[in-house]
Amino acid sequence: MVLIVGSGVGGAIIGMELAKSNIPVTIVEKGPFCDVKDSYKYYDEIDDYLDLSKTVCVGGSSVVAAGNGVKLLEEELAKYDVDISKELDEVEELIGIHEMDDSHFGKGTKKFMEAAKSIGLPVVKMPKFIREEDCTQCGKCAWGCPNDAKWSSQDFVKIAIENGAKLIDNTEVTEIIEDGGSVKGVKVKNSDGSIDIIESDIVVLAAGGIDSAIILQNSGIAAGEKLFMDPFVTVGGVIKDINYNTEVTMNALVVGGNFVLAPHYSILLNENIGDDDVKKSDILSIMVKIPDDNHGKIIDGEIIKENTIKDVRFIAEGAATAGAILVAAGVDPTTIVSTRLRGAHPGGTAAIGDIVDTNLETEYKGLFVSDASVIPEAPGAPPIVAILALSKRLSKYLIENI
Numbered sequence: 357m358v359l360i361v362g363s364g365v366g367g368a369i370i371g372m373e374l375a376k377s378n379i380p381v382t383i384v385e386k387g388p389f390c391d392v393k394d395s396y397k398y399y400d401e402i403d404d405y406l407d408l409s410k411t412v413c414v415g416g417s418s419v420v421a422a423g424n425g426v427k428l429l430e431e432e433l434a435k436y437d438v439d440i441s442k443e444l445d446e447v448e449e450l451i452g453i454h455e456m457d458d459s460h461f462g463k464g465t466k467k468f469m470e471a472a473k474s475i476g477l478p479v480v481k482m483p484k485f486i487r488e489e490d491c492t493q494c495g496k497c498a499w500g501c502p503n504d505a506k507w508s509s510q511d512f513v514k515i516a517i518e519n520g521a522k523l524i525d526n527t528e529v530t531e532i533i534e535d536g537g538s539v540k541g542v543k544v545k546n547s548d549g550s551i552d553i554i555e556s557d558i559v560v561l562a563a564g565g566i567d568s569a570i571i572l573q574n575s576g577i578a579a580g581e582k583l584f585m586d587p588f589v590t591v592g593g594v595i596k597d598i599n600y601n602t603e604v605t606m607n608a609l610v611v612g613g614n615f616v617l618a619p620h621y622s623i624l625l626n627e628n629i630g631d632d633d634v635k636k637s638d639i640l641s642i643m644v645k646i647p648d649d650n651h652g653k654i655i656d657g658e659i660i661k662e663n664t665i666k667d668v669r670f671i672a673e674g675a676a677t678a679g680a681i682l683v684a685a686g687v688d689p690t691t692i693v694s695t696r697l698r699g700a701h702p703g704g705t706a707a708i709g710d711i712v713d714t715n716l717e718t719e720y721k722g723l724f725v726s727d728a729s730v731i732p733e734a735p736g737a738p739p740i741v742a743i744l745a746l747s748k749r750l751s752k753y754l755i756e757n758i
């Protein structure tokens with residue numbers, strides 16, 4: 357039996373692929389199997405100092421994803437002798453990545469695109485895994501889609517179960533059991549606090565960029581260094597009745613040298629503008645996201661992550677460019693504010709070349725890691741497609757070698 361820890365982006369696809377190949381699979385998931393529309397209740401904000409978002413439920417953070425499906429990291433991973441070119445194409449097909457129909461571009465997104473173009477910036481439609489026929493353009497992608505119009509890893513968990521996989525939810529893996537350099541199973545904490553051991557000679561850790569590293573550390577493997585999080589701010593200001601807050605979020609993209617920009621609404625902007633007459637529907641705003649230096653670390657369960665001078669410079673360059681687009685789009689320049697710095701792509705903490713080899717296996721035979729933690733450098737862009745491709749590649753390896 358193959359035991360998979362975590363049912364998010366990295367884990368669910370392996371569960372599905374192995375179950376479809378008649379390999380016995382058990383997925384252990386810390387959170388519950390909630391409805392996608394309720395997934396906003398399972399946000400796990402790490403602390404006030406570091407505004408890093410993830411969700412703890414079946415499907416992991418994919419349930420609150422903005423639906424951005426960008427093919428990336430092919431060249432970066434090739435430097436580490438990991439070729440995901442074929443799997444990137446397979447994943448694109450598997451989750452239906454496409455540019456959305458013009459009917460799903462609202463007034464605010466169109467203004468963003470026209471304004472960016474008018475000041476000489478290259479702007480494209482964002483590749484998405486959202487089904488137009490189910491999407492009512494409510495702007496709630498990151499709350500868990502009320503209409504289940506997006507692909508999420510829950511879809512793969514359901515297929516895995518249909519093909520015989522076992523899902524144990526509400527159960528936290530705390531440690532790997534190892535003997536003589538080979539994995540023997542995992543220690544789990546059940547929802548009632550009791551402790552059990554689940555035996556398995558093959559374990560795939562896919563608990564995400566923070567939690568996989570903590571489990572490895574609890575098990576004697578020196579993970580947890582080189583943490584990145586792709587920090588972002590949202591910069592915006594007032595255009596009366598633009599109604600951007602109800603559009604498909606992040607439906608267009610500007611790729612700058614050191615940052616990416618996409619239209620994006622945040623309630624934090626209303627708080628920072630601080631004028632009760634400014635409604636949510638009066639704001640046009642842009643997310644500025646950067647690839648940060650991977651200088652963070654996890655020590656005793658605590659995350660240490662400070663911005664380097666380069667991080668600050670990249671954010672400043674992106675925010676200045678976002679401001680120029682907003683002004684060209686007709687935003688009142690005297691109203692432009694920014695949110696605080698946040699992050700939603702933690703990774704790097706069990707990097708290929710450091711903690712796992714090119715097959716994603718650790719120093720313990722039979723213990724693999726396949727999630728954002730194996731990515732060696734910050735992508736500065738949506739990583740779901742790359743993580744899926746890495747896990748698809750690992751599925752093939754396991755199917756061939758079990």
Ligand SMILES: Cc1cc2nc3c(=O)[nH]c(=O)nc-3n(C[C@H](O)[C@H](O)[C@H](O)COP(=O)(O)OP(=O)(O)OC[C@H]3O[C@@H](n4cnc5c(N)ncnc54)[C@H](O)[C@@H]3O)c2cc1C
Nearest residue numbers: 362364365366386416421422423424529727728738739740
């Ligand atoms: C609001 C938001 C929007 C985003 N939008 C996009 C987007 O549009 N496109 C994109 O590419 N990326 C997006 N991302 C980022 C993307 O969701 C993550 O990078 C991706 O989910 C990481 O995959 P993962 O497998 O590493 O972790 P996850 O998908 O988070 O999966 C980890 C799983 O492990 C479980 N788990 C954790 N600890 C344990 C434990 N001890 N025992 C058992 N189970 C455990 C968790 O509950 C979770 O189910 C977004 C993220 C957020 C928060």
